[in-house]
Amino acid sequence: MNVVVIGATGLVGSALVQQLNRQYNITAVGRDERLVRQKFPFCKSLALQDLALKHLAECDVVINLAGENISKGRWNESRRAEIIDSRVSTTQQVVELCRKLDQDAPRVFNASAIGIYGLQETSSSLSDAFVEESELPNPPTDFLSEVAIGWENTLRFLDPEKVVKLRFAVVLARHGGALPKLAMPFYFGCGGPIASGQQAISWVALKDVVSAITFLLDRPLLWGAFNIVAPECLHQRQFARVLARVLKRPSFMWTPGFFLKLLYGQMAEELILQGQHVEPKRLLDVGFEFQYGDLDTALRDIYRD
Template identity: 35%
Template sequence: MKVVIAGGTGFIGKALSRLLVDSGYQVISLTRSTRPSDIPGVKNAVWDAENLSGWGDHVNGAKAVVNLAGDNIASGRWNEDKKKSILESRVKSGKALEHAVIKASHRPEVFIQGSAVGFYGLQGPEPVNESSSPGGNFLAGVTVKWEKSSEKVEDYGVRRAIVRTGMVLGKGGALAKMLPAFRMGLGGPLGHGHQGVSWIHLDDEIGAIKFLIENEQCKGVYNLTAPAPVTFNKFSKALGSVLGRPAVMRVPAFVLKMLMGQMAQEVLLGGQFALPERLLSAEYHFEHVDIEAALRDVVTS
C-alpha cells in the first residue's frame, strides 16, 4: 500500500514516514530537494506545487495522500512577503494535490488535509472543539483557506479528514527552539502566561494520522491535541521541572511584540485550549496525556 506525503521531509512528515514504513506501507515523499530520502522504504519525488510534472502519477493508486506542506510560521518577523508565503505555500500545495487526485484513474481512499488549532483564533480560557467557529486574525484566515484548498476531492468520492494540530512535542519543532534557554535556567512564560497551549506528543500526532488513514468511518475535522491543554505558565513549570532548572524568567509581551511584531501576538502570546473531542469519540487512545510526563519522555529519550 502506498501513501503520498507532501511535507514528508519536515519534522512531522519524517516521523510519520518512519511509522508508516514500519507498518508495511510504501511512502512517497514530495519534496523540493533532488536528494534521495535517508529513510529506508521512503522514495522522494521532486515537486513544486505548481504542476503535476514528475510527481502526479504517484497519487494514482495510493491508499492515502497526506498534505503537511507549508512555510514555517515561526521563522522570523512577519512582513507582507512572509505572510504571502505562509498563505500561498499552503493553498498552492492543497490545490496541486487536489488536482492530482481528481486526475488519477485510481483515486486514493483518503486525503488527510493538514491544518492547525490557529483556526480558532486568539481564544480566552474557554475550551474550543471541532465545532467551534474560526477566529478573525491572520492565522485563522490562513487555516480556513488551507482547509478549503483540497475540499473538491470529496466531490469525487475521496474521504477527507482535516487535522488541526497543536504544538507538537518531539525532538524538533517549537520545543527544540525553547530547550537551550530552559536548560540554562533562562526559560519561563511568555507574556502573562495564561494563554492556552494545545499540545500533542509526536507519537500521538503521527499515531492519530495513521489512525485516520486506516479507519474508514473517520472524516471531517479532528483536533490533534492531547485531552489536557495547559496554560503557558503550567507548560513552563513542567519543562523546568523535567530539566531540573528554574523557569521563572518571564519575557514581557511588549518585548516580544517589539522584536517579532504580529508573529509574537498570534503565535507566542495567543493561544487556545483545543480539545480532541472527535478523536476521542472515534476511540483513538492517546499514549501521552500528562504534560510533564510527555516532556520528560521527549527530553530524556
C-alpha cells in the first residue's frame, strides 16, 4: 500500500510514519522538505507546496494531519485566522486534487477534533457522552467547534465512502502535545486542580492513536467519523490526582480560573476551563481494542523509563 502522510513532522504524524513505514510505502509531507528528509531518511519526502496530482494518483491513502498548534499562543484575531487557515487550506488542496482524480482518487483520512461537538458545562458528574452520531452545533457554539466543523465541511465534495474523519481527543505523549505542559507544575510541586476541577477531560494515548489509524487503514469498508479517544473520561481533578501519583508528586495546589483567563483569554476558557465527555463508540463497535484504556495504565507506560 502506498500512503501519503501530510503533517508528518507533527506529534501524531511522526509516530505514524515510524509505524507505517514497517509495512507500507510512505511519502512524508511537510512544510519544510529539508526537515522532513532529515527526520525520515528512510522514506520519500516532499514539501507541501509541491504536492501534486501525480503523488495522489500513485497512492492508495492520503492521511492529512496538517494544522497549526491551537495552544501555541493567545487567540487574538490573527491567531484564530491562522488556526483555521492551516487546517482548511491544506484540506482544500487535498480535496481539489482528489476531485480531479474522480473515481481513481485515494481514500482520505483527515484529522479533525472532538471539539466539533461543542463544550459542556462543568459538573460534579460527567455529562452524557458525545458519540459520532451526536448532533453537531449549528451554528458553532465556540471557536473549537467552528474550527472542526469548517475543517470537516471542506471534505463534503468527496465521495463520503472514501473519507475517514479522525476526531482526536487530547493526545498524550511524553515529548510533545499537551502532557508536558500539564505535567510541568507537578515537577515543581505545585500541581493540582484547576478552577473547579470538574471539567471533563477526554484523552487518548499516542500509541493508541497510531494503532487506531492503522486499524482503520486495514479496513477499507470503514468510512465516516471516528472518535479517537480513550474509553475513560475523567474530571480534571481526577486527572491531576492520577498524574501526580504516577509522577510521585503532590497534587494540592489550586489554580484559580480567573488567573488563567487573564493570561490566555478565550483559549483558557475553551481549552482549560471547560471540557467534553466523548466516547469512541464506532471504534469499539467495529472491534478495536485500546491498549491504554485507562489513564493510570497510559501514564505509567508513558513515564516508564
